[in-house]
Amino acid sequence: MVSVVFWVYPDGMCRVGIFLRFFFHGGVGFVKERGSDCRHHGVGWAVLSTAGSGSLASIAETRYPGREFGRKVTGTMKVILKQDVKGVGKRNEVKEVSSGYAMNFLFPKRFAEPATEAAVARLESASARKAAAVAASEAAVVAAAKALAGGRFVIRVKAKNRKLFGSIGAAEIAAEIGKKGVSGVEERFIVLPKPIKEIGEYPVSADFGSAKAKFLVAVEAEG
Secondary structure (H helix, E strand, O other), X not given: OEEEEEEEOOXXXXXXXXXXXXXXXXXXXXXXXXXXXXXXXOEEOOEOOOOOHXXXXXXXXXXXXXXXXXXXXXXEEEEEEOOOEOOOEOOOOEEEEEHHHHHHHHOOOOOEEEOOHHHHHHHHHHHHHHHXXXXXXXXXXXXXXXXXXXXXXXXXXXXXXXXXXXXXXXXXXXXXXXXXXXXXXXXXXEEOOOOEEEOEEEEEEEEOOOOEEEEEEEEEEOO
16 A cells, blocks of 8 residues: 655754555555645645554554654644744744644744743743843842942052062952942953052953943052
C-alpha cells in the first residue's frame, strides 16, 4: 500500500513523502520529497490515505514525533514565543502564525505555546514585574549619581614622603563610598584612569550607563 504524507520540517518547508507499507513485513520507506514554504499558507497535513491510515499514522508519528498526523490543520492561531524564532519574532512576543506551522514545528520543538488567556495573563504579569524591577534599578542609579555628584570622599592610608604603601583603585574607592552610606556604587562603575599612589586629591567619575557623576577622592596619610 502507498500513502502520501505531508508534514512541516524545522526550516518551515512543507515536505511531501511517499510511505510504502508492505503486507509481508509492514515496513515503511521514504521515497521522494518536494518542498515549498508553508509558514504563511495556514496548512499542515497528515496521512491522506484512508486505507490503513491509522496504522500508518502510528508509524509516521513514531518516525517523526511531534508532527500532526491523521488530520488537516487550517487557519491561523496566536502563540507566545518561548525563544527567538527567525522570521517569526522574539522571545515572549505574541504572534499569529499558521496553525499547521504551530502544531507541526513550533509546539513540537517547544519554541512556542498557545496564547491562551491564562498564558497571556502570565506573560503580562511577568512583564509588569520586570518593568517594575527596571524602574526600581533606574531610580537607584539616579539616587547614587545624585549622592556622588560634587562630593568629596576621604581615604586615609599609610604613606611615607607622600608615597603610598600600595595603591588605591576602583575597588577601594567603591568600598569607601559604601562606608559613607551611598549604596549601589560598585567597582565596575568607577572610572579611574590609573591607580592612585600618592597623597593628594583626585577627580574621579562614576558611569552608571544612564547616569554619570563626578566627585573628588582625597587621599590622606594616616595619623
